[in-house]
Amino acid sequence: MKNWKALILILILVLSATFAGCGKETAENPEESVPSVEKLTLLNTKIEVASQMDELAAKYEQETGIKIEIINVDPSADKQATLKGYYLSDQMPDIIACEASSFANWDGLLVDLSDQNWASRTDAAYKDATYGTVGFPYTTEAIGLAYNAEILSACGVDPASITNPESMKAAFEAIDAKKDELGIKAVLGYSSEPENLGWSAGNHVFGTYLDSGLDRADTTYIDLLNDGGKFDDQRLAAFADMIELFNQYSDPDLLVTGSYDDQVLGFASGKYAFVTQGSWIGAILVGNDASAYQAAGSFKVGMVPYAFQSGMETILTSAPSWWAIPKEGQVEAAKAFLQWCSEDTAQQILVEKAGFISPFKDCKYVASDPFAAVISEYLAAGKTSSWHWMDMPESLGQNGFSFAFNKFANGELDKDGFIKELKNIATQWYSKL
Structure with missing residues (x-):
């Protein structure tokens, strides 16, 4: 009887450890199978294209079943202070937005994306001498x-x-x-x-x-x-x-x-x-x-x-800002979303709907944005x-x-x-x- 109780206890401990291990995704073990993800969060600092970002999210959910929750930050707000608030409250988005001067706030906390397919198709990625390619470019803008x-x-x-x-x-x-x-x-x-x-x-x-x-x-x-x-x-x-x-x-x-x-x-x-x-x-x-x-x-x-x-x-x-992936988030799922953003379906939305000037060399779309031709010239x-x-x-x-x-x-x-x-x-x- 004692042996059965011992076996049952061991089985419970093994199952508990197994389930606990499946609940966390880490950047250090990207080769492991990615757990199912229902939702990713993305911090959007380009409020002028909020509706287009919603369309992008809806298309991704339609294709993958994964919901993208867009967190819009008003242009008058201190964006990095907002982001630090999320970090301190342990509610960091899976994908964040950083300007060049802001990456130093997150030294060592962002995923190196150098090995991603999209990184070889653009010259506009944000590269850190110590931490590698940490920023995904989504547009080019002009002043x-x-x-x-x-x-x-x-x-x-x-x-x-x-x-x-x-x-x-x-x-x-x-x-x-x-x-x-x-x-x-x-x-x-x-x-x-x-x-x-x-x-x-x-x-x-x-x-x-x-x-x-x-x-x-x-x-x-x-x-x-x-x-x-x-x-x-x-x-x-x-x-x-x-x-x-x-x-x-x-x-x-x-x-x-x-x-x-x-x-x-x-x-x-x-x-x-x-x-x-x-x-x-x-x-x-x-x-x-x-x-x-x-x-x-x-x-x-x-x-x-x-x-x-x-x-x-x-x-x-320049690229006005970049998307980056914090190490503590749903890393592999976030990587997959950024890769999708560099490809045909997302590029059509970002260029033709949001009016972005694509930073990717193989993009075939031209923005209808009134300033697109100006920048190109x-x-x-x-x-x-x-x-x-x-x-x-x-x-x-x-x-x-x-x-x-x-x-x-x-x-x-x-x-x-x-x-x-x-x-x-x-x-x-x-x-x-």
Whole structure:
């Protein structure tokens, strides 16, 4: 009788150990059979394509039976703080989104994806010297001074002529002179609002100081900045002249306190000739703001460089962020999803529906996004610079420099004061690192 009880106890222990072992998936043993997965979670920081991401998730569930829960993060939120909150509460998504400066937050915690099929089909993966390929690229985006081609044409402004500060100013003046006649509200839709839109001026617009006109591998000005917060005085003064021009010709209702939605809707509605947002707003023009864009004639768009000095012929292009897989999640299932995202079905949705510019060499789809052709032309001409603002210390642009832009816009600072404020913010920020 005792022997039977012993055997039963042993059997229970063996079965318990077996079931416990089947319940956990690890990155260290990828060759083991993958347990069944019902749901994966993905952090989406591209809120402007939330509906398209839902469509992507639905298609994957239809093909595999695995549900993809999309966690959308508002563009005004501190994305890494949000992610750290998930991590600390032990609710880390299976797939996260990181900008270049954010990967350092997760050193050693992300899966090396170097051996994945998709990694050999793109040059845009995020690679870490220590941890390998840790970032999956899902799009290429561009930062340039976006414009409404029909307004420029009506004002006799050739966008190809905007190659230096003088021609930019002349274009603004020509459009401003016909503003009432054309029924537009302002020459430019630019906002310095720092609390919710600080990433725009603090990262993207400031990023043009770091990279406009440079070869992609040229790190002159980001290296100078990262050396304790230093600037090139001549270049910074020319940049400040451009921002002063923006302050003068932007929609006053948008300049100091405006929102991202107001800014993009104003451009989509044909109220502005130019807007200081990048190619990502194309998805909104044909998405959430489609009715306004259609009512404005579905005008042709373009981009000119932020030419605050002569000879600047480049727009800034990069993968804006990457998807990565935390080691503690459902690793093999997450890998399978990313591989699927690089292939035909998902690429069609991401390119044709979300308007993404595919980073994969074998993608056969072309985005209907209004800015897709613009980016392709600059890429083909080799007239692109990199996004070295992503190599600034985390939050320096969004929570630091953005406030200098706002003070300059609201009149609290003049041009010289703006330059001094940028320098002070940088010096103090780097002193605390």
